[in-house]
Amino acid sequence: MKCQICGRSITNPDSVRFGIGPKCRVKLQETVLLTAKTGGKHSGYLRQFEAMSDTSLARSIRSYLREIQIHQEKLQNPEPFLKRQSWSQMSNLQRSGLIRHWEKEIRKFQELALLAIAELQRRKLSHVDRANHSSRMDS
Numbered sequence: 001m002k003c004q005i006c007g008r009s010i011t012n013p014d015s016v017r018f019g020i021g022p023k024c025r026v027k028l029q030e031t032v033l034l035t036a037k038t039g040g041k042h043s044g045y046l047r048q049f050e051a052m053s054d055t056s057l058a059r060s061i062r063s064y065l066r067e068i069q070i071h072q073e074k075l076q077n078p079e080p081f082l083k084r085q086s087w088s089q090m091s092n093l094q095r096s097g098l099i100r101h102w103e104k105e106i107r108k109f110q111e112l113a114l115l116a117i118a119e120l121q122r123r124k125l126s127h128v129d130r131a132n133h134s135s136r137m138d139s
């Protein structure tokens with residue numbers, strides 16, 4: 001499989017599940033987080049994630065990853081996913097429109113998964129900070 005951002009081949013199961021390699025993932029996560037924090041794209045989602053429990057956040061991440069996987073399967077083999085019209089009967093324009101739509105969906109789920117992961121990571125870091133702080137106070 002290839003990284004959907006830089007095209008380099010990816011083999012690590014985590015990267016394959018995401019469709020994006022580790023370096024591109026870090027970069028995309030930084031961009032998405034900064035944009036959402038400053039009131040741009042996905043800022044509403046970020047507020048929702050901030051209000052969620054760790055458990056529901058983890059559940060959301062899993063469901064985004066599942067959506068990414070389903071959409072990647074659609075791209076690889078569209079036919080079983082089409083209800084109204086068969087892939088072979090579609091025009092090239094319809095096919096490329098559908099492919100673009102699925103790719104856009106994948107990117108949206110990738111961004112939301114990274115945003116939700118960023119929120120989980122932020123919580124873990126702040127727990128560590130607090131733990132360090134209290135142990136310093138104790139000693």
Ligand SMILES: [Zn+2]
Pocket residue numbers: 003004005006007008020021023024025
């Ligand atoms: Zn990449």
